[in-house]
Amino acid sequence: MAREALYRTYRPRTFGDVVGQDPVVETLRQAVLHGRLTHAYLFSGPRGTGKTSVARILAKAVNCEAPRDGEPCLACASCRAVEQGSHLDVIEVDAASNRGIDEVRDIKERLQHAPVMGSRKVYIIDEVHMLSQEAANALLKTLEEPPPHILFVLATTDPQKLPATVLSRCQRFAFRRLPVSLIVSRLEGVLEREGVAFDREALETVAEAADGGLRDALSLLDQVLAMDPAGEARLATTRELVGSLDGTTLEQVLRAMAAADAPGLMAALEAAYAQGRDPRQILRDVARQLRDVIVYHQVGEAALPAHRRERAAGLAAAGWRHPREPGRWFGALERLAAAEDRLRGSFPAPLVLELALFQAMEMLSGEPPASGTATTGRPVQEAGRTERPRVAAEGPSGATAAVPAAAPGPPEGDRWERLVAYLHRKRKLPVVSLLAEARVSEEAGTLVVTLAYPTWVEQMTGSKLAAFQEALRAAYGPEWQVRFQPPGGESPTMEAGNPRPGDDELLRRVREVFGPEVRVEGFGPGGDAG
Template sequence: MAHIALYRAWRPQAFRDMVGQQHIVQTLQNAIREDRLSHAYLFSGPRGTGKTSAARLLAKAINCERGPAPEPCNECESCKRISAGTVMDVVEIDAASNRGVEEIRDIRDKVKYAPTEVRRKVYIIDEVHMLTTEAFNALLKTLEEPPGHVMFMLATTEPHRLPPTIVSRCQRFEFRRVSLEEQSERLAEICREEEIAAEPEALRYIARLSDGGMRDALSLLDQISSFTGGQVSLGDAVEATGGLPSEQFARLATAVREADAAAVLREVDEMMRAGKSADKCLEQLMHYFRDLLVARLAPQAASSSGRVADPAELREVAEGFSRERLFAIVDLLNRYQSEMKYAAHPQTMFEIALLRLCSAEDSQPGAEESARRSAPAGNANAASPADGDQLRHLQQQVAGLERKLEELRRGAAAAAPPAGGGGGGPSARGGGAGSGWARGASGAGSSGAAKASRVRLKLDAFLAAKGTPDALQVLGKWPQALQRVKEERVTVHAWLVDGEPVSFANDTVLVAFRNTIHRETTEKPANKQVIEGVLSSLLGRPVQLATLTQKEWQEALAEGAAVKSEAEELQLMPDDGGEPPRESLVEEAVRLFGEDLVIIKDD
């Protein structure tokens, strides 16, 4: 027995048929009883929770021939025709396909005419957030001063995209997700009425997959009952919806816990042979480990939040994982899910994600931590193979710190006065040449010294990291980052394309801009957040953005090169036993023979 039109047959025909929205139903019914209806309503909430149905019911209730009544009778001519959609005075508009200003102007021109078939003219605008700015402006005037015979009902899943001027002129109702228990009871009632034999576990599975949307739950029940001929079992529900059995999730979790890569690959191969998509499998696996985490941290809440497995089974599997391990698994799967959107071979990414979970680096973190603590300090051989990546990372950090210390040492050496160039005694009176040499070493261009030193101190890390393998690897991904920013928000890409990445240090990408306006616009918090989000997703760790102009970067490079050259010159000067510099010879001659008798000639 197939039930092709099950959802349409069970579309709410009265307020009492709406599930999970009793607070909204009670408010609307009281407004009808007391004749205190508003001229405009805004129904917002997740998909499939009854927003458009509530608008249709309200239109029937106020235009019922036996009303206005808190419940439409569904027997009079008006109720029947409104349900069939044949009343010209009750207009339902899909704003996703009628989003222009011309359609709204047409409504504005027609609202002034009185209804011809029913008591009040009703306009139901679904997905109202899709209207253009010009269309919202055209609608605003009508909402400000509507005729008494007109009522507007706006429905949207994204109320934050509506202008505040529109929201403030409507009575707003927030529709909530339907709870698992309410959905299961409603589905059981429908199965009894439609003579569908359904297992309670199958109905709970359908309710979990619908994610709080009653419309999705009814559509899934319709699909599964048509697939099975009216016999709905849990196995049939999993098969018909393309899901994975909870036993397979449990086997996969066990293989990950035991770091059994061969078992993991066998499970993945079985999923692919069954025709599952890699991205969906990864999404469901992430939800499964999320449910394991909930079962581990809040066992009492697991019964109402589990999506793909029984709560008792979840608690049993969760006992084999530590909290930290589950947090790390969910975080890693989330990162790979983001990467999979742009992957040419999603199945390969799925396999790599699971093998990464099975690697020694990620398995049994508590045991590795205790082993690291018990290993002798400074014994490199005591580190396990899992510490290889971390050890290389620490070595790179140490090398970077050594470079920074060397730069600081050279800068201090260049700024220090030469030996014998100051102080009292005979050398003080003949300090002309000596003081000039000191000026060249530390005070040349003293008018911009403070500014140059500030820039150099801020950019020291970027100057030291310029050209390192880590920086080159990150900067090599800049074209990919630009493409993702363009897909995320094309206006931000238009400003960012003026910049050029020049270095990477301390998880920060430094970008030099040719134009100051482009740089300042990129630095705005909203734009910067988009860029940093793309960079973090691309590199797999939190990354920040730092900007400057190309002129400032070139000045910093030149200043760093000058400091390095002067430091090298100081290092090449002999300390003892070598030939003294020319300035030292001049000072010694002046000391021996007097300033009046010494004449300096260039060769």
């Protein structure tokens, strides 16, 4: 006999059963209780957070023959029919497969019919953002003047794709991702009711992999129980299924990065590949741990989940100490985030992972990424610079901020630190990360900032440049201007097959690992490796 999936067995049946969406369900329960229902609701949020389940509970509540304090009774014929999917007045439409105007016209034709079994006819339209433009326009007309016995519940994971005219005609509820602790608590309750043994760390791994979705967590837990020989939720089985690193291998990777140990890092990655681990999951594991160490240093261990504090503290003690330049940490995390985007392409995932980890390791170790380039966190006043500051803004290779030129005051050694601290206070972390390896000098009223990579110069435009200008005025004075340049002061080259000046060290490390014949094309924050 087939066993019912856990997410179906433990699907919430009343508003009180819903986990982690208290503001939403309490508002709806009160609306049912006091008869303050509107004609259309829009439920938005990530998948697996309860949108469709709450829509069905609402359909039960408005048609229940004996509601109790705004909740469906679950015993009447109407409630049972909704749960069995046989209620004649509750119509569910999947907009992903019924997205045309003909389907919406069919709904419009049925609206005039009175309810058969209950007091309200409820239309639940899932993934409503998938409707075609014509269908959305037809739905809009329906939402404007619906019959009094009609209730629409629209559900979507992407409300930005809906026309503003549709959004304005609905009462909107945002479903949030569930925290790991809440998902773990729910999974523990499910397994206790099922009489299944489990490791708490296994449930924490499942909850983190579910990314805030309780339905995904229950589905993944089902797979773990099916895969485990004893039908239990054990950590080893969970890691095997999720593809995450075991604690020993993850610590080897992280400690190698902290020590700038390239051979040790490659050995740890080879061990992970031998275990069949997915490069994408390895990247996520490392990024999560790096984030935890940053939080440990910047905020304190109390801000971390209990099961992740010990490892963060251990890594901090083992070598990932708080740096003099926190921008290095943010830059390393940004490199890992950029690699996540590249992993969605067709390029070999192991190479993307390895390049990203080498870049992050280079930043964390404090070694210069370009040959012969010294890194400093303080401005260096270079002699012989008497050039007047430029007024017009230049291109990315020599971006000059257009601030009024005037005779600057005497240089102060701590002004650069004040500038970086100002950006931190304003939470301009993308700008701080681009300054992680910067060399700074002053030229008669112009702050010359040499960034680590040519592509970083190209990124210092728009809102990033505006944020830097604001910090420059605050730390140096309103008369100062800035010029960004790549290592060596040369213009960045973007031609395929030619390494850029700032990439010499990275290319050398890549060739150490993959051999002298390797060729890198357009690799950087805006390009792809090839």
